[in-house]
Amino acid sequence: MMVRSGQTPNWGVRARAPLRLGLAGGGTNLSPYCDQFGGAVLNATIDRFAFAHIDLNPEGRLAFRARDIGVEEVMEPGLPAPDHGELALHRAVYRHVVQTWLGGETPALTVSTTSDAPAGSGLGSSSAIVVALVEAFRVALDLPLGPYDVARLAYQIERIELGLSGGRQDQYAAAFGGVNYIEFLADDRVVVNPLRVRRAYLAELESSLVICFTGQSRRSETIINEQVRGLTDLDAAVLDGMHRLKQDATAMKDAVLEGDMRRIARVMMRSWEAKKMTASGIATPLVDQLFDLALREGAWGGKVTGAGGGGFLMFCTDPENRYRLTAALNEAGGAASAVKFTLDGAEAWSVPR
Numbered sequence: 001m002m003v004r005s006g007q008t009p010n011w012g013v014r015a016r017a018p019l020r021l022g023l024a025g026g027g028t029n030l031s032p033y034c035d036q037f038g039g040a041v042l043n044a045t046i047d048r049f050a051f052a053h054i055d056l057n058p059e060g061r062l063a064f065r066a067r068d069i070g071v072e073e074v075m076e077p078g079l080p081a082p083d084h085g086e087l088a089l090h091r092a093v094y095r096h097v098v099q100t101w102l103g104g105e106t107p108a109l110t111v112s113t114t115s116d117a118p119a120g121s122g123l124g125s126s127s128a129i130v131v132a133l134v135e136a137f138r139v140a141l142d143l144p145l146g147p148y149d150v151a152r153l154a155y156q157i158e159r160i161e162l163g164l165s166g167g168r169q170d171q172y173a174a175a176f177g178g179v180n181y182i183e184f185l186a187d188d189r190v191v192v193n194p195l196r197v198r199r200a201y202l203a204e205l206e207s208s209l210v211i212c213f214t215g216q217s218r219r220s221e222t223i224i225n226e227q228v229r230g231l232t233d234l235d236a237a238v239l240d241g242m243h244r245l246k247q248d249a250t251a252m253k254d255a256v257l258e259g260d261m262r263r264i265a266r267v268m269m270r271s272w273e274a275k276k277m278t279a280s281g282i283a284t285p286l287v288d289q290l291f292d293l294a295l296r297e298g299a300w301g302g303k304v305t306g307a308g309g310g311g312f313l314m315f316c317t318d319p320e321n322r323y324r325l326t327a328a329l330n331e332a333g334g335a336a337s338a339v340k341f342t343l344d345g346a347e348a349w350s351v352p353r
Contacts, residue, residue, distance in 0.1 A: 011109060015052045015136035015348035018045035019116065019123040020173040021211070021314055021339070022305045023256070023264075024271050025249030027278055029167035029184045030224065033231050033242050039184035040249040041169045042195075042256070045177045046211075047340040048116035050128035052136045055351070057108045064090040065112035077106045083162055089113075089126065092157050093133040101141055121213065122306020124170030130154040131174040131346050139348035147345055148190070151175035165224040177345030181253045201259030202341055207319035208261050210299070212329045212336040214286055216310030226279040241277030248274065265301030265316040272303040281309050290334050297321075297328040314339075 020043045028039030057063055062080070064087040065072045071086045079099075082092040090111050098106055113132065115125045131154045138145050145153070154171040158164050172182055172192055179202070181193040230238030248271045255263040272291075276282050283291075287310065294302055294315045302315035313334075317325050322338065329336035 009107075009140050010142075010350055011054055011056045011107070011140055012351040012353065013054050013136045013140045013348055014351050015132045015139070015346060016049040017052075017128040017132040017135060017174040017346035018177050018342050018344070019048040019050065019121075019125055019128050020045045020170065020305075021123070021209075022169070024252035024267060025245055026169065026306065027167070027227060027275065028242055028246045028249070029169045029182070030227060030231065032228070033239075034168075034184035035186050037243070037246070038186070039167075040181065040246050041184075042179075042181050042249050042252045043169055043173045044179040045173055045342045045345070046123070047342050048123065050115045050125055050132045050174070051113060052129065052132035052348075053110075053112045053351075054133075054136045054140055055110050057110045060108045062094075062106070062108055063110040063112075064094070065110065066090070066114070067112055068114040069118075077108045079104075079106055088162055089130050089158065090133065092162050093130060093137065096153075096157055096161065097137045097141070101137075101143065117213075117312075120311055122304060122311030124173060124306070126164075127154060127158060127166070127170030128174040130158050131171055132348075135175075135346040135348045139350070147172075147175040148192070150346060151190070152188075165228070167224075175345050178343045179256065179341065181249065195253065195257060197256055198259060201256065204259060204261060204319070205256065205264065205316075206338070206340055207322065208264075208316050209339050210294075210315045210317060210322055210325050210329065210336055211305070211339045212290060212294075212313045212315070212334040214284075214290060214310050214313065214334060216284070216286060224279075226281075230278065238278050241274045244274035245271055245278075261316060262300060265299075267301075268303045268314070268316060269301040272301075275304065284309060286310070287313065290329060290332060293328060293332050294325060297325045299325055 023042045025041035062077045063074045080091040082095050117123045117125045151171040179195045183191040252267045298321040299315040299317045326336045
């Protein structure tokens with residue numbers, strides 16, 4: 001579908017897409033596991049975002065910027081190579097939009113992003129950036145794309161066109177928002193099941209959670225590629241770990257819907273042990289150090305959010321103990337804080353002039 005003839009794009013658009021906590025099932029959304037066995041994850045979006053901004057470039061150039069990491073590329077308008085350096089996501093989205101909806105026309109734009117968490121954080125920030133970029137172009141070009149379309153397109157650009165390792169959950173979490181039980185089935189079928197959780201249960205869960213950045217951004221593709229090799233080779237330990245993670249997604253869903261914080265913590269611990277079966281390097285010395293400290297300071301349970309090897313940890317504790325746990329993790333060199341859930345997915349709007 002091309003943009004309608006005579007339609008003038010609105011290039012002054014800003015968008016944001018929420019990051020997410022992986023509560024359970026992460027890893028089962030990887031091929032070939034989900035293609036053969038079906039995967040399931042439970043995740044929840046939080047009050048941290050990836051932002052995108054698209055506008056006409058005043059110098060008539062084409063500029064890509066990631067302001068949070070201080071990277072910029074400026075060139076003459078044209079079709080950029082999609083897989084170039086730290087701005088590969090920006091280039092690939094622009095390239096896809098030009099080829100799919102603009103008939104090859106290459107407008108002189110400034111395409112910029114920021115993120116509230118670094119790449120490799122385990123919060124799905126890279127995929128959220130792609131979702132925010134797609135959402136911004138959707139509004140700029142008035143494209144008839146719903147959340148499933150936006151998520152599927154973001155997955156296609158990131159995983160297929162760029163060939164970046166990873167699964168499918170991050171794109172759908174960012175596009176839909178909220179607390180979702182997501183099923184990944186054969187033939188690339190995805191079913192997003194929003195959970196209708198009682199407000200009191202969500203408030204109690206928010207009050208029970210502590211998230212902690214280890215300070216180490218990890219290259220998730222190393223762990224993911226090892227998991228994929230194990231699945232392809234039908235490694236018994238990897239398969240067993242994945243089966244357990246899938247079962248934990250259902251168990252976590254039931255625990256969240258019933259507001260059972262202790263059971264939520266037990267499922268986290270079970271998932272943490274299962275996750276470590278699927279690849280080496282998921283638990284690092286620093287991760288183990290912070291994890292052990294959290295348990296000594298009263299955490300009921302915890303796990304990594306994302307592939308592991310660094311990034312963010314999450315812990316569940318008595319709300320009366322949250323301040324002490326947060327302070328202890330910060331004193332040990334982590335960056336710990338409370339977290340708040342968000343219910344809305346990706347959104348974009350015209351920038352006021």
